[in-house]
Amino acid sequence: MPNPTAAMIVIGDEILSGRTRDSNMHHLAGQLTEAGINLCEARMIGDESKTIIDAVRTMSVAYDHVFTSGGIGPTHDDITADCIAAAFGASIDVREDARAILAAHYAKSGTELNDARLRMARIPEGATLIDNPVSAAPGFKLKNVYVLAGVPSVFTAMVASVLPTLTGGRPLISRTLRIDRGEGDIAGPLRVLADAFPALSIGSYPFQKDGKYGAHIVIRGTEETEIETAMAQLGEVFP
Amino acid sequence: MPNPTAAMIVIGDEILSGRTRDSNMHHLAGQLTEAGINLCEARMIGDESKTIIDAVRTMSVAYDHVFTSGGIGPTHDDITADCIAAAFGASIDVREDARAILAAHYAKSGTELNDARLRMARIPEGATLIDNPVSAAPGFKLKNVYVLAGVPSVFTAMVASVLPTLTGGRPLISRTLRIDRGEGDIAGPLRVLADAFPALSIGSYPFQKDGKYGAHIVIRGTEETEIETAMAQLGEVFP
Structure with a gap:
């Protein structure tokens, strides 16, 4: 059975303006790979209702799981929850279970639970x-969409609560060989290898260090013995 | 006249698997904002022909400019150039001007210009x-799509060659006020401010430092006097 698929929607003008560098996508990507779930696509979009609604609808149909980050705070530009409701034609209002969580949290610090x-x-x-x-205000899951906070510490904590509830496929295993030759020398033999192992994903990631060229060749797959066989053949060509 | 719009497509399995953390999108976002071009969306997708072709077609219609990064090296998984050609129904082959650039570059180091x-x-x-x-192999522009390398040093250099050729709109100006109060206290007055200045984008970016809550309020727009007026009103509410 193929591994489950996932997509991510990163919501926030601050990412697209270059003010903030997103870190949530990279975190989720690593976590999903470990869990055997294939992250197939990530979209970064602004705080704009129609854009958010369209992306949620499109991606929730196309993938098994969709994760969003951002836009669930107390300010006027936090519109994600309303957009998710709109995307699925669900009603939305203050819900008693969520209000109770916030009330208990703010009571501890004597902070007023105001309208915002x-x-x-x-x-x-x-x-x-x-x-x-981390900060009490809950995320939520509607259909196959997981709505998580944008603040990285909260996002990470929410991913940790959600991931154990997902059924993953076989974890993707990867092996890396560093070859200190230009990619142009590696490319020919690498294509032969890729053709010989169609079930494996074989990627080449070039680098330049101290004026010398090289590449990390990464072989990914779910069958450890197959990966080791391919790695051995690669090692014979580039000792 | 509204500012020109742009989108980015980050191509590469290594980004989606979490192996590599993309930095090109954040770099481009900052550069476009400075140039007065609105980055509206960024998509991260894998090395898969149909996905790349679909994304290029969709985004080149939806936005004034589209930038891609990744997939233009010598290895078998570098399929971006062929996908761009397919997206626009253009033919593709080794082109004499590009071959001359590579030939001159590799001649200097005595490296063979092989098939790869x-x-x-x-x-x-x-x-x-x-x-x-940086490394000679050129990017290219077809229609409104700029096809750039994925290696960050090369991507950055290519962005620097391309940006001066684009006509931007009025640069987006932003002012930030740090308020050492929870977002829940800031949200009410902020909404009033946002309603009073519909032409400005007003964002709230919460942080937690040494156990205290605060937020950076960022006001963005193209009219400096309007931004200063809004900032002054915000400063009166939160001195």
Whole structure:
């Protein structure tokens, strides 16, 4: 059976303007690969309702799992929850279970649960809450879409709560060989290898260090013995 | 007149597997913002022909400029040039001008211009070459799509060659105010401000430092006086 597929939607004007460098996609990518789930696509889009709704609809049909990050805070530009509801035609309002979590959290610090903070308890009907051990305000899952926070520490914590609930495929194994030759010398033999092992993904990632060219050849697959065989053949060509 | 729009397509399995953390998108985002061009969307996709062709077609229609990074080296997994040609129904082969650039470059180091390296001279018919001052193999422009290398030093150099040729809009100006209060306290007044200045983009980016909450409020727009007026009003509410 092929591995499950996933996609990510990174939401936020600050990413597209270059103000903030996203780190959540890279984190999720590594976690999914370890879990045997193939991240097939990531889209970075702005805080704009129609764009968010269209991306959610398209990707939730195309992939087994969709993860979003960003736009679930208390301010006016946090519109992700409303967009997810709209994408699936679900109603959305302050939900009692989410309000209770926030009320308990803010009571501890004597902070008022005002209208703005209550926005973080707006959860689409039918969604399941996702635990936020860092700052309480929950994420949620609706259909196959996991709606997570944009702040990296919270995003990471939410991914950790969600991943064990997903059924992965066979974890992708990868082996890397560093070859201190230009990619132009490596390319020919590499194509022969790729043709001989169609089930493996064989990538070449060039680098330049101290004026010398080289490449990391990465062989990925799910069958360890097949990968080792290919690595051995590569090692014979480039000792 | 509204600013020109742009999109980016980051191509490469290594990004989606989490092996490599992309830096090109963040670099391009900052450069475009400075030039007054709005980056509206970025997609990260794998080394898969149909996915690349579909993304190129969709985005070249939707945006004024499209930038791709990755997949133009000499190895079998470098399929971007062929996909761009396919997306626009252009023919593609080794082109004499590109071959001459590579031949001159490799002659200097006495390196053989073999079949693999010649792949980097495969340029779609009708495309304009983009200078690569780092490692010679050129990028190219076809229609409104700029096809750039994935190696960050080369990507950066190619962006530097391309940007001066683009006509930007009015540069986006941004001002930031750090407010040492929770976003939940800031959100109410911020919404009032956002409603009062519909032409400005007002974003709130929360942080947590030494156990205290705060947020950077970023006001963006093209009219400096309008931004300063909004900043002054924000400063009155949160002195």
